Amino acid sequence: MPTPSSPNEYPVELTPPDISAFEAGNTGIPYVWRFDSNVSGPNTMISAIIHGNEPSGAIALEWILNSDIRPIAGSLTLAFMNIEAYNAFDPNDPNASRWVDEDMNRVWDSSVLEGERDSIELRRAREVRPALKDIDYLLDIHTMQHYSPPLMMTGKHQKAKALAAQVGVPERVVGDFGHANGRRMRDYGGFDDPASEKTALLIECGQHWSAGAGILARESSIRFLAALGTIDLDLVDQFALPSDEQQYFTVEEAVTIQSETGFTFAEAFSGGEIIQRAGTLIGYDGDRAVTTPYDDMMLVMPSRRLWKGLTAVRLATRD
Numbered sequence: 001m002p003t004p005s006s007p008n009e010y011p012v013e014l015t016p017p018d019i020s021a022f023e024a025g026n027t028g029i030p031y032v033w034r035f036d037s038n039v040s041g042p043n044t045m046i047s048a049i050i051h052g053n054e055p056s057g058a059i060a061l062e063w064i065l066n067s068d069i070r071p072i073a074g075s076l077t078l079a080f081m082n083i084e085a086y087n088a089f090d091p092n093d094p095n096a097s098r099w100v101d102e103d104m105n106r107v108w109d110s111s112v113l114e115g116e117r118d119s120i121e122l123r124r125a126r127e128v129r130p131a132l133k134d135i136d137y138l139l140d141i142h143t144m145q146h147y148s149p150p151l152m153m154t155g156k157h158q159k160a161k162a163l164a165a166q167v168g169v170p171e172r173v174v175g176d177f178g179h180a181n182g183r184r185m186r187d188y189g190g191f192d193d194p195a196s197e198k199t200a201l202l203i204e205c206g207q208h209w210s211a212g213a214g215i216l217a218r219e220s221s222i223r224f225l226a227a228l229g230t231i232d233l234d235l236v237d238q239f240a241l242p243s244d245e246q247q248y249f250t251v252e253e254a255v256t257i258q259s260e261t262g263f264t265f266a267e268a269f270s271g272g273e274i275i276q277r278a279g280t281l282i283g284y285d286g287d288r289a290v291t292t293p294y295d296d297m298m299l300v301m302p303s304r305r306l307w308k309g310l311t312a313v314r315l316a317t318r319d
Contacts, residue, residue, distance in 0.1 A: 010147070012091045012209040016055035017062045019080055031080040032131050033065065041074025042136040044230045046221050048078075050105045050140065050185060052085025052097040056205050057141030060217035069222075071230045077131055084120050094209060095304075105142075106182025110189075125185075132188065137163070138200035139224045140186050141217050143208040145304050148271030150216055153202040155187055157194045160201055161248065166227035167201070169220055171244045172272070174300055175319075176251040179311045204301065248319035249298050255312040259286025263306040269313070273299045282313065 025032045046064070048057025061078045070076065080086070082104045088097040101119035113126055132138075144151075150170035154160035156177050164173045178187050190198030203220050206213035219239045225231040257263045265283040275282075280292045282299070292315060300314035 008094050010207055010209060012094055013211040014055050014059065014209050014214050016086065016089050017058055019058055019062060019083075019086070022062075022065060022080060027077075027131060029079075029127055029131055031083055032077065032128060033079075034075060034077045034131070035070050036075045037071040037073050039071075039073045041071070041230065042228050043075045043077070043134050044071070044137045044139075044225060044228055045077040045079065045132070045135045046139045046141065046224070047081055047185065048141045048217075049083075049086045050081045051103075051142065052082050052087075052099065053089055053094050054098075054141075054143045054208055055086075055089070056143050056208075056213040056217035058086065059214040060141060060221045063218055064221060069225075069231060069235065071225075072232055073229050074136075076225065076230055077135065079128060079131060081128060082121060082124060084124075091209075103182065105184045106179065108185045108188040109183040112182070132185075136198055137224075137228055138186060138191060139221065140184075140200065140202045141221070142202060142204050143206060143210075143213045144204045144271065144301055145208065146270035146302070147207045147210070148301070150206050150213075151204040151300065152220075153186070153204065155192060155200065155202075157192070159194070159197070159199045160191075163199050163227070164201055165246060167220060167223045168227075168242050168246070169223055170203070170205075170216065170246075171242070172247050172249065172298075174249045174251060174298075174314075174316055176300070176314060176316070177254065179254065180256040181309050181311070249300075249316040250319055251300060251314045251316045252297070253293060253315045255282070255285070255290055255315065257285055257306060257308050257310055257312050259288070260308055261286045262308065263290075263312040265302060265312075269299050269302045271299055271301050275299065282315075285312070 104121035152164045152173045186200040186202040190196035191200035205216040266281045282290045298316045302313040
């Protein structure tokens, strides 16, 4: 299903870089690059543009590649993901190219990847999948629909929150369990296995087209690699020290839309709001009122794509 277009209320401050120079890759997979240090260490990976209208990740990967930032231990894989959606980006209609056929960040279940379903995004996921086989640590770069405090999404397990603390940015860290309509890449395989040391983070760097999102995409990439010993610690010095201590949250409820008529928010929420009282009205799933189940809950990424089966918003409590 093509991305439903929606009006854009935010300025497009970023210019998506031309990534065609990186098409050949060096792994046998187009747009996927791997650099080995030949020194013992973790296999790390940074991925970008799973969603075609989120250029910040491409900005970060282009910068890393052109700056010759290479691993001093282990290996570093850099993957540009949803190429066809990214190449379709139009700053005059920037919401229209999130995906081509389906959301590429909902197809990372083995039964889907190995099943008979077909789409442009599934073909690309199957093509990139071998690059994930031996990855120990993944950072998947994303951005958000609204102006909202950036978030580090860690999944269900403490191992990822521990890694987020080592990275140190952004200020808010959210443990969550994904979406009802499909598995994300950060939840693929061992990343979502508490018995595995494999660990993945998904960063939401800010509003899709804000200049600050591109800056945070670069900074978080460097801090991620430095925390794992993949690159020289001196590379972190180009960024200021984080100004605030991290705050930790855990999603208690993902509001999955059940009504055929969709979801309507009670207010113009943009995300990051702390709702102080339990029972506060958030919106309506059709005719059903949706309220906060607990006091002091944060709204996580309220969506503008409000049709049946998708997540309208996630509700998180402080750790």
